[in-house]
Amino acid sequence: FPSHDTQTITVDNTTNSPAQLVNLLLGNSCVEVSNISISSPQSVAYFNRNGSTFPINEGIVIRNGAVINTQGLYSNTNLSTQINTNGDPYLQTLSNASGQTAPITDVAFLEFDFIPLSSNFSFDFLFASNEYGQYQCGFSDVFAFVLTNLSTGTTTNLAVIPGTSTPVTVKDIRNSAYNGSCQSANPGFFGVYNVNNPATSTLNMRGHTIVMNASSVVVPNTPYKIRLVIGDYNDS
Numbered sequence: 001f002p003s004h005d006t007q008t009i010t011v012d013n014t015t016n017s018p019a020q021l022v023n024l025l026l027g028n029s030c031v032e033v034s035n036i037s038i039s040s041p042q043s044v045a046y047f048n049r050n051g052s053t054f055p056i057n058e059g060i061v062i063r064n065g066a067v068i069n070t071q072g073l074y075s076n077t078n079l080s081t082q083i084n085t086n087g088d089p090y091l092q093t094l095s096n097a098s099g100q101t102a103p104i105t106d107v108a109f110l111e112f113d114f115i116p117l118s119s120n121f122s123f124d125f126l127f128a129s130n131e132y133g134q135y136q137c138g139f140s141d142v143f144a145f146v147l148t149n150l151s152t153g154t155t156t157n158l159a160v161i162p163g164t165s166t167p168v169t170v171k172d173i174r175n176s177a178y179n180g181s182c183q184s185a186n187p188g189f190f191g192v193y194n195v196n197n198p199a200t201s202t203l204n205m206r207g208h209t210i211v212m213n214a215s216s217v218v219v220p221n222t223p224y225k226i227r228l229v230i231g232d233y234n235d236s
Contacts, residue, residue, distance in 0.1 A: 007052040009203050011061060011071040013045035021046060021060050022112050025123055032115040035225075042083050043067050043108035054202040055191075055211050056124060064106040064141070064232045070128075074194035074201035079130040082106045082232075091142045091231045094157070094167050100140060102234035111227035113150070121147070121224075122215030125159070126191065131170045132207030133195050137182035140169040143230035145214050150223040158214035158226075161186055173209050 016024070018036045021044065026033070038044040045067040048058045061067050065081035088107040095104055129141060144167065145158040159168050166172050166186075175187040178195070191210040194201035218224060 008050065008072050008201065009047050009052060009054050009070070010050045011045050011047050011068050013041050013067055016046045018044075018110070021110065024058065025060055025110075026114075027123075031117065034113045036110075036112040038110050039086075039108045040083055044110050047071070049202075052202040056126065059124075060110065060228075062108050062110055062143075062228055062230050064108045064230050067108075070203050070205060072204045074198040074204050074206065076195075076198075078204065079206070083108065088229055088231055090144055090146055090155075090157075090227075091229060094144060095140070095142045095233060098140060098142075098167070098169070098171070100233060104142060104231035104233060107229060107231040109227055109229040111225065111229070113223060113225045115223050116218045116220055119217055119220055120215065121218045122213055124211050124213055126209045126211050127159075127168050127173070128203065128205040128208035129170050130206045132174070133178045133193060134206070136170045136174040136179050138171075140171040141231065141233045142167065142169060144227075146225075146227040146229065147216055147218075148225045148227075149219070150225055151219075156216060158216055161189060162212055168209065168212070178207065 018038045022033055022036055044062050047061045061070050063070055069078035085105050086107045087104050091104045143159055147158055148155045160166055173186045173189045175190040176184040178193045189209050191208050193207040195206055
């Protein structure tokens with residue numbers, strides 16, 4: 001077995017097409033997919049657990065910044081990169097509603113249209129951020145899984161703390177053990193803080209939540225769009 005310090009996720013942003021990434025996300029289920037789009041292969045990529053203890057076996061990383069920097073041990077390097085200066089109206093609205101009115105920038109996304117054959121749609125996810133520990137009291141980078149029924153125009157954010165309508169953010173899921181200047185918020189959903197013990201980290205991010213499930217009831221044979229989108233608040 002390789003030594004523990006080499007067991008981190010791997011990230012591949014060259015091999016898989018956007019369509020292959022979507023197939024991975026949907027588990028190759030019987031869903032008719034079209035109009036696939038990603039912000040950039042620099043920001044949207046495949047990852048594999050690679051024998052580490054990371055809690056998801058394989059999937060997609062969507063990162064505002066260079067996605068390749070997510071792999072490897074936590075090293076306190078390459079934490080801030082910027083691919084673009086694009087905003088996102090939906091994320092901006094979410095951010096404004098939380099009392100943060102500075103611009104959202106460096107937006108990364110994967111989106112596609114689909115026609116479900118069943119009445120349920122779900123996938124597992126977690127949220128990682130380099131603001132954990134240092135900036136978790138005052139900052140909230142924002143992301144959303146925006147599901148739109150294309151027949152009715154109804155839009156729902158699926159990236160919420162389970163059982164609530166609260167978006168998943170650094171400010172809304174944090175543990176005061178790692179930043180004593182603010183109280184915990186939903187600490188049961190906070191997973192791992194890598195700064196204090198980089199040798200056991202499974203990715204080069206300061207911290208991340210536990211695995212959560214994004215799900216929705218959907219109407220079979222009805223067209224939907226989903227947009228998985230993340231942005232930086234106020235800075236790169």
